[in-house]
Amino acid sequence: MAQIMTWLRLERMSLLQSFIFLCSLTLIGVLSVIVVEFQGAESLRQHYDGDSTVNGWILPSLVALVLLTVAVGIVLMASLFYRWKLRKPLDILMKASEKISSNDLGFRISYESKDELGELCRVFEIMRAQLEMNYKTLWRSVEERKQLNAIFAHDLRTPLSVLKGNFEFLTTFLPQNKITQEKLLDVIQTMNVHIVRLEHYTEAMSSIQKLEDIPVRSSMMETEQLMALLNESARQIIRQSGKSFNTSITADSNRIAVDSHLVLQVFENITANAARFAANHVNIKYCIDKGYLSITVTEDGPGFSKVGLRKAMLPFYRGEVSHANEHRGLGLYICKILCEKHEGSLDIDNVPGGGGQVTASFLTGLINR
Secondary structure, eight states, X not given: OHHHHHHTTXXXXXXXXXXXXXXXXXXHHHHHHHHHHHHHHHHHHHHTTTXXXXXXXXXXXXXXXXXXXXXHHXXXXXXXXXXXXXXXXHHHHHHHHXXXXXXXXXXXXXXXOOXXXXXXXXXXXXXXXXXXXXXHHHHHHHHHXXXXXXXXXXXXXXXXXXXXXXXXXXXXXXXXXXXXXXXXXXXXXXXXXXXXHHHHHHHHHHHHHHHTTOOOOOEEEEHHHHHHHHHHHHHHHHHHHTOEEEXXXXXXXXXXXXXXXXXXXXXXXXXXXXXXXXXXEXXXXXXXXXXXXXXXXXXXXXXXXXXXXXXXXXXXXXXXXXXXXTTSSOHXXXXXXXXXXXXXXXXXXXXXXXXXXXXXXXXXXXXXX
């Protein structure tokens, strides 16, 4: 029977077409059986033509047999319809619902039928995939928030400890006039430095909170216009550092849809980093290909250390330099967040022969998200 159903390509029919088809087959079968039953009843009537007792129960028996045949046909048709069109997709959807309700999204829904239930399974798979992506994004956001809070709490310990120690020092010796004016001013200056440090950390945390709410507002613009805007920013940034730079572009489109303000913010940040660490030269490469804008900035400096390759995009990581940039070690972390909001990514590496390389990518074609 399965081979017959496959041969008839029942799985390619819609539910209504399948139902009508099975009803037609059932009707043909039932009518064929009823014809045989009538022929049998007629044969019995002719055989027992003179026996009124036998002829008396032939008609009621025939009616009952016909009704039974119709009932069996309906049950058989319903069973076949359920078995071939309903049972498998309903079982798939039931198991999928149970897994989703238990927060298990690591599975796939596959049902190849072309009918409405096949389409429902495909839509359900799209929903599952979207839920899985949202869940991973949420989990990553929670983990990053935990990590950020841990780093923030760790970096707060030092200034708080210094302030607490100086406070205890002042409350102990100031009432006894055992502190010289020079020493007092020195302690106050130290406390002020750490108070300013706390203010900077607070501002940094506030900026990160706001980044999570930044919308991506893409608009269509000429590729040359965007490149000119980026090149002018690079010229202003790198000229201040006394370094040289060159640019190159590979593009498969004359127009591009991106959030130019967001792209410019990321670009200025990674270019400023490259100019700061470069020995003499910075190389910038633009590439527009397969729906993505990629900006690769390479410098001829010492490059990233092994630790830097692992931690450069973590918040408050400032490497081995004693000074901090304007983001207090948040530059690449902020770039990473902005790239991901534009459905792209931020990657760092070292180039052969020395020098660091940062590649920021952005999905193009996003209009007014």
